[in-house]
Amino acid sequence: MAGFAWFLIVVTVVVAALAVLTALYLLVHYMHPEDKNQAWFPKIVVIMGITLAIWTVLLFPLDAANRKACSPDVPVSYCTLTLPTRQLWLACFIANAVLTFVVIPFAMFYYEADSESTTGQRWMHALLWEAATVVTFGLILGICYALVGYVEYPVAPLSSGLSPVLALTNNGTLVDTCAVPGTGPGNALYAGRLCDAINGGTGTQIWKLRCSFPVYIIAMSATAGWLLFMVFAGVGFVAFPLDLIRDFIGRPKATITHSEYIKRAKALGARAKAVKEVVDTLKREEREGGKRRKWRGAFRRIQQQLLDLEADSKALELVFPQAEDPGYAWALTVLGFYLRALGGLVSAVLSVTWLVHVVLYMFVYPPISPFLNSLFITLDGVFPLFGTVAFALVCFYLIAITIKGCTKVGLLLLFFTVRAMRVGATLMNDMLFNTALVLLATNAAIQFCAQAFALYANETAIHEIWGDEILHLVGIKYLYQLNVFVYCMFFFVGATILVLMIRGPAMWKRVSQEERYAAAYAG
Template sequence: MGDFNVVLLVICIIVCIVTFIFNTYILINYQHPDDSNQAYFPKFVVVLGLSVAEISILMLPADVANRRACQHAIYNGSCNLTLPMKQLWYAIYCINAILVFVIIPFSIFYYEGDQEKTWTQRVFSAVLWCGATVIVVGLILGILYGLVGKVDFTVRRLNSNTVAFTTDFSQLTATNPCFPSTIRTNEPANQCAAYLASSDSIATWTMQTSFPVYVIALSTILGSFFFSFFGGIGIAILPLSLIFAFIRRPKTIITRAQYIREATDLGKRAKEIREVALALQREERSGSKGRKWKKNVKQVQQELVYLEQDQEALEEVYPQGEKAETSWALTVLGYLGKLFFGLIGLVVTVVWIVHIIIYMLINPPVSPFLNSFFVKLDNAWGLLGTTAFAFFCVYLILAVISGEMHVGLNFFVITIHPMKWGGTLMNSFLFNVGLILLCSISVIQFCAKAFAIYAQATAVQEIFGNNLEALRGIKYLFRYNIFQIAFVIFALLTTVYYLTFGFRKKQRKGKFQLV
């Protein structure tokens, strides 16, 4: 038992270190060149936010492993748990809320501040904006907590005495605690009167929930809307995008003549975009910034994205330099890797959707499915089931990130805060990290419910308990699995759409005009 606890502690430390290193690598490769030697505080917030989101997801399997370290104890209190999970859960939730509602807004306001101001002026301005945001959010939470921050539990009110009862107790003593197990068959005995209680004894027990639990519940509600949308789309688009990238891959290197022709066309398009952008700048200086001007700006921004994508595709099919052959070989291997991981992801996606339907949406559940699978893996080796459990939990947050990066917040023809390899500004990074943090809370609750059998008696279930399904005003969203249904619907619609249009390769050539 002690050795197992030590192993768990060592694994947790190693995972935390690896997580910070991995997120630093992501930041370095995704950041825009303009931010390479500046914006250090927002960068720290990005790495911290991503790490908190990922560690919070991995805390759930750690919670399970921590509890299973005491599975042979007579009761949980007789075992010294390796990790104080309940305190760690509250800490991670508090850090998550502070990052989402305080630190990330402050970082965005500071980063987007007027560059001509001194850093102290930018900090002061960011503090004012962030303070206003905190006050508004605090007032909303306080008012809601005071008015509807209660839970309504359905209970049966029982007042018990005993009444004489004579019958064959051979069947009753095994199922009814009112009968002593040593009672002899066909002898007079006393039965609990409460056992005969009618349905009229059902009542509603109302109590005020704690403020931290209420904040966690509201954060879960808010995050569940984004999780159902981005996660539902992402769990389908994550494997399909990898598979279709392989299908649409370039089959061979183009000739030099083809490259010159395509490069010339890209140059003409770049010149057209520049002329349009200069015209829009002149309109902006003249003060004519109407609806038509804004629409043209969005169109220019979208054309710039298309131009960059086409340039990258052209460089891919015509590698240059002394290592051109090596570059092409790596490109081919990269597409084979996408096919491999896409097929694995497709299997995991199908298993997740089946598990949600047969265990979460059908009442009573058809089968424990993955819960039983994890238990069998644990019986084979202590941490094997926990590792598989962690993989399925992490896959959900990867699905959220995939959905967010592919869809983003699309308004008409422009994507707000897109994530791009080697071209993501810090304000977009911070915005997306905030969304991921918000969704991570919902992923934890989602996994705790999806794997309720395997994760039973864990600290996170003690925190959530039945509070979400009894919280006044919003309990029906969880009681009737609204978010799970929306998740599956978005996943199925995305699959149909991608299978219908995914094979098509967008043609973006052609001159565009101002409206």
């Protein structure tokens, strides 16, 4: 039983259960009413995907705490750790790849099949498309692995064995391990002595070895994930705290009377009727002339009007509670907005702390300061749980801003956005698509944490996986060694801030619903 931290195991089980509940909440929060009592298989897949993303991120602090289950004086090779973290990491990454490239595409194909088809026909449709998807990704991955699936380690040439001491002194690499007597040439000082010599020589050599296939899958998934993570995290670092603070600033200040509620409800009905007329016109124009440039512009404008209409409808429900106890419902609403303000301040501190840490620890070699690494080590010295909890909070914040960036911008294809998520109005195919994006970005978030907290997470299983093979993988090693993705992420952080500065506070500030009603329907 030695070496087992039962408290750590209990915390792991509790956090795992909370991750499932979080995934369930996100599903219900974003789900469209049309999918309320159907599409059960896609719903299960979404819950599995979001849960796996959370588990993968929280496995990092568990890995760090797991290493500390044994005394620092015990070598890693002789330490019986609490959990087999290396196997857990490989299981998480492989499950991530299976969900992203196999299960989620199948669920999307099944969901988007013709609703009038039978269950067997929908399964056949999904299986055919899934087979094509798996073959395509399999060929790409197999060809890349066959051609460039190698790791290259730079090594210094060493030679060892019994050599005369004089030969070593001539090469300038004298060592003090000459304890083997012998006979050989030499001056009076070294006569008759041989050494267990180590002669480094000059220059370096490259050892090229085949990478293991599971690790290669992890590397490719993480590289693809970085293309998403650098965008989503870059936007999320700014949007996550800003949107929470904006919600508080634009919160409703008081409830309204029943007569005012009727007035605003009629105004919403008139707006909804006008939107419907425009939509009918667009449908007729599409049948007659197709989706021309003018039509696409009108379609984007009507989409924004629909979003505003939905937001105003929900805001109207807030200021006129219709529960059995309206006073209690309004008190919960007010409390919710103040909690958002607190969350906005905390997340703003976390965003700034993360960015400062990257600049001090990752952008300069040698690092200017270990910063958060030192903080976690200090907290562990006070009480081991403190450092682990702080480390988990900082790591989990990455997945939170990734989800925020994903829901904020969707997937940008050239000049338009697809698969954007909206609260209470997201169909399951869009939910599945964004879950796949989050899973891919999670792999990049793990690599980012492994690199950013290399000092604190030293000798952990994930540090071994990333440091030994992936950072030396042919074709992609320079992307990680030169922090190319991290610099790109900072570019998106700066671009988001710049856009907000150009648009100005009047554009990005959340408009109060009272202000919108007063401006549109005064008099």
